[in-house]
Amino acid sequence: PQVLVLTGFPCNRPELVYFVNSLTKKISLMICGHIIEGADSETLRQYRRYQKGYVTRWLNKRKIKAFYSVTTATNYRQGARGLMQTAGIGKLKPNILMMGFKSTWITDEPTNMDTYLSVIHDAFDCDYGVGILRTPERLFSEDPDMQPEDLNIHEEDEKNYDAMGDEVTPALTPMRRQSTPEVEPQDIELQTIENVNHLFERSLSKVENSLIFNKKQKGTIDVWWLFDDGGLTLLVPYILQTQSLWKNCGLRVFTAGTKRGELGREQKQMAQLLSKFRIECQDMTIITDVGKLPQEKTKQEFNELMKGMILDEDNGETPEEFPWKTSEDQMLLLKEKTNRMIRLRELLQEHSKDASLIVMTLPVPRKGTCPSSLYMAWLETLTRGMPPVLLLRGNQQSVLTFYS
């Protein structure tokens, strides 16, 4: 898999960068995509500034083998499309789009939900697979050592900036932003990349020591293979396992079975399949009760998420006005899918609470069938309070080959 990862400034989403690097290192391609929204000449000035190699140096210092590609676009979606279509060259072209989970979807500008879902759809239209990574948030935002004061600029720093010929701006925001890997790189409005880098260097030890994905991983990688997407959901964990960071991790595969009576046979088939792909698997579980109705309590949690996201048609709200909102009809129509997500959350909590990584099939509704708010609630349900989760979906092209 060759990966285009929407990082904005890579230093603002270090977990995502380190994670993808642990997947592509030495064997594949990684491009960090950065989209600057806007079409005026100021945007182009930013573009030129960011091009200057600071980011590449930041990456090199951390031995992250990645290219950095920055682009300007009138809106985020166009920029992401452009990157997907033109990044790389010849065979060095990415085929998987990785993003951080947009954990601010509830509080953020609601149209951004639509953008997020559109980018996912565009990715499949451009023949990309899609991966969404969510890491536990406490890492940054609740780290008591990471106080804003740490980031104030001291005198000697000012001199450094002067020497670099750059303006001095106390850049508190970007560091806080790290806690929320979101899709919009709004940070770029706030300060020059040099400042970000510099600040990042200063608090480097603190931040980077608290990262998950720059350390050797223990525990299991739990694969929830719910849908045959060409095998990407299996391939990625397999590749991770071959990399030094993850080599101590056992692979456990979970898949949904149909009938209770056929369990033994299905398990056997699955084992045969995996061994055909020469994927070593520590444990394999066929879950037969995915179809069970979820508990009232977990359902309640989900409904909590949808508060304010339901189209209030009685008070005259229209879908044209609030395209991201979900109507009661749509809720009803997608009730079964929603229940399945809630049920999956229960199962994840039951089986994979202690995994070092969960890799799961990314749900992808057909275009226009699922409003973005409901979709985000699904993803939230699958990922909140979990170990790091990678939601993954291939582009239906078979990536596994076996010799029979």
Add this chain to the structure above:
Amino acid sequence: PQVLVLTGFPCNRPELVYFVNSLTKKISLMICGHIIEGADSETLRQYRRYQKGYVTRWLNKRKIKAFYSVTTATNYRQGARGLMQTAGIGKLKPNILMMGFKSTWITDEPTNMDTYLSVIHDAFDCDYGVGILRTPERLFSEDPDMQPEDLNIHEEDEKNYDAMGDEVTPALTPMRRQSTPEVEPQDIELQTIENVNHLFERSLSKVENSLIFNKKQKGTIDVWWLFDDGGLTLLVPYILQTQSLWKNCGLRVFTAGTKRGELGREQKQMAQLLSKFRIECQDMTIITDVGKLPQEKTKQEFNELMKGMILDEDNGETPEEFPWKTSEDQMLLLKEKTNRMIRLRELLQEHSKDASLIVMTLPVPRKGTCPSSLYMAWLETLTRGMPPVLLLRGNQQSVLTFYS
């Protein structure tokens, strides 16, 4: 020089493709950029279709070493920007943008003039050099062998199309379009690339035999070096000369001198400079009367071009309504520059009428100072009825090194 060339479908602008290839072959990078305007799902479908390798096969068949990069964008300017910013990877990134001359600027949708000039400005903002190639048009449009009837689809072809699973559409337009290398790839609306390719193959011998730039070149390459742009205007002809297609061509350098009395000294300096760069030059001419006023007749020709492009303020036309039009004030303000272009035309006709290629500094007005119609008239004046002309401007970064 690593070149991004805006070809649309390469088969629609073969001269441009062959020319750039003769510059980059074996030593450098060439990317054929294709922009599909629009943002709907039909555009994405086209994108997927064009990605399938037909174009790459077309290029390979002609031994053109180029990558093909297609992108969708809401408008042409955005698409060109995106390509410039994200095409290539690492050190394999283009630094020169090449385009065909937009010879339809008078008859085409006038806003396209603005687009054309904007793309040029954007290129410099993205640290690109810019080259604009104009080849004599009679090649295609006046070729008596190239009748539209040739392009009608015969029965056996229909079968072929059926076998390919593609709709049959008599594609007359794209072949006619070849005669006018313009910046907008409207052709894409008309037929699938398979058809274009197929038709192109059929009339291959006719069209390709009439091309200029797929044959060994004789005669001189005349360089008109009017402005120090970092040396690109000298470097490109020098590189051309080292390539097999152009190796029989002598280089002649023309440059503007200041005072008649100092002619000998200036000529000597120039010769020294060129020998420092180790550029072999067959002949060198210092033109001292660039500043002379042009003749009434050539002036008249220019005024003819500007007909309908002058802002009719007396009848209430405003620049907001007709941004591409030139006001009388602007005409007056830029009179000196305009006269220089007209005078250069006279000089080109005098000295370089029989060159096999003219390479000349591209005039680039500061942003906002020159309306696009006046700019297009300048370019038209410099290129119409001439041998192939390449207008070229570096991004001010020095590309020539010498040992002193």
